[in-house]
Amino acid sequence: MNSFLESFLALIFPPICLHCHAGVEKSGHLFCALCEKALENDGGIEEIKEGLSMASSPFFKLYVLYDYHGPAGSLVRELKYGQQLYLAKTIAAMIALEFHKQSLEIPDYIVPVPITFFKCLSRGFNQTERIAHYLSKIWGIPVKKSLKRSLKGKSQAGLSKLQREALSVHEFSLVQDLDLQGKDLLLLDDVMTTGSTLHKCAETLLAARPRVINGLSFCYSI
16 A cells, blocks of 8 residues: 555656756655766765865864765755755765775764754754764764854854854863763764864864864865
């Protein structure tokens, strides 16, 4: 009965690609064949070594996965602005798969980048916390909401590169009573543009004396 209903609904409301909005050939797929191929070609963990002052960076390593302007960016946009919360699980699975492919070490804790209070209030959720939640389930490790953002903090949407880079480290602070000393942390964000947010968060985390801070952004738009 369920398969009949699904077939009927697919006939009336044919599934479309999240990225290019063409028809999807295979039921249950998020993207058309062309966008799936583009996602496959674009994917893969890339370590950022230049262009973000990595010589003085608080990161041991900083990774990005996908181009924000490709199909992966549509996953993030649909999650954030389309309220498609199930996509957080998809993004988490894609991150875990890439870690497995590269045989990267699993951290002790995942630390999601916080968003502004008013952004969380209007959206109803922090998309990075959602991704971190599912990633923690896959890896079997805790999420530590170790950072909070100042009430005066502003969303970076629409800010220029110079305005983003001028963010104060005081925009972020440590949550008390979280023992991070000697731990390996993965600081997680959904999209990286200049890298300033990740850097300011990592600088704040240094006060907790972790052993290692690695950064990871699912998408990049540099």
